[in-house]
Amino acid sequence: MRQFAVIGLGRFGSSVARTLVERGHEVLAIDSEEEKVAEIADQVTHAVQLDASDEKALRSVGVADVDVAVVSVGDISASILITLLLKELGVGLVASKALDALHAKVLRRVGADKIIFPERDMGVRVADSLSTPGIFDYIEVSPTHSIVELVAPGSLQSKTMRELDLRAKYGVNVIAIKRKKPKISKEGASEIEEEFILGPTADEQIVHGDLLVLLGKDEDIEKLKRL
Secondary structure, eight states: OOEEEEEOOSHHHHHHHHHHHHTTOEEEEEESOHHHHHHHGGGSSEEEEOOTTOHHHHHHTTGGGOSEEEEOOSOHHHHHHHHHHHHHTTOSEEEEEOSSHHHHHHHHHTTOSEEEOTTTSOHHHHHHHHHSTTEEEEEESSSSEEEEEEEOOGGGTTOBHHHHOHHHHHSOEEEEEEEEEEEEOTTSOEEEEEEEEESOOTTOBOOTTOEEEEEEEHHHHHHHHTO
């Protein structure tokens, strides 16, 4: 069980909060409007009315102790400030809702670990991707099968796809690998670029930090996550 804070209880934020509770997690739901807090109070672990752009107010309700915070407020300036405050408070993973590409860019600059576009990401899907450690994205393709992005466990690293043979051992297909690689820009600055390896060959070796894009039965993916 993990601890979550969901800040902003509109349609999207409320959906995320309720789904996280259904998945067995503790949820601190926060909004500046008393009516929205009252509507969800009996569906989450704790629900409080406060101004989330106030650092002292956030500290007073223990936001610094949560594992994940979801920022789902509609005001752009407020969402940027809240995201910044959450990172300064030490929240490990902050997922912030963006209204457009520019908003998303600024959110990343102030520390957002995950950007959510509500028109693309359903609340249930976001909740599932956030509630599982190591899972960066989640798409349900059927009631029993999903596509997930999983941080490669240490037990898989430094081994080739042939050695791992995940399809035979676990019934899980590796569709692709996302890998961050250091590079030097034209200006001489150190940068990180993302390499996307679609359909990795049998000789492809898993390295530290790889994100594996997996397709398989939910129960088989769960077994792989426990390695």
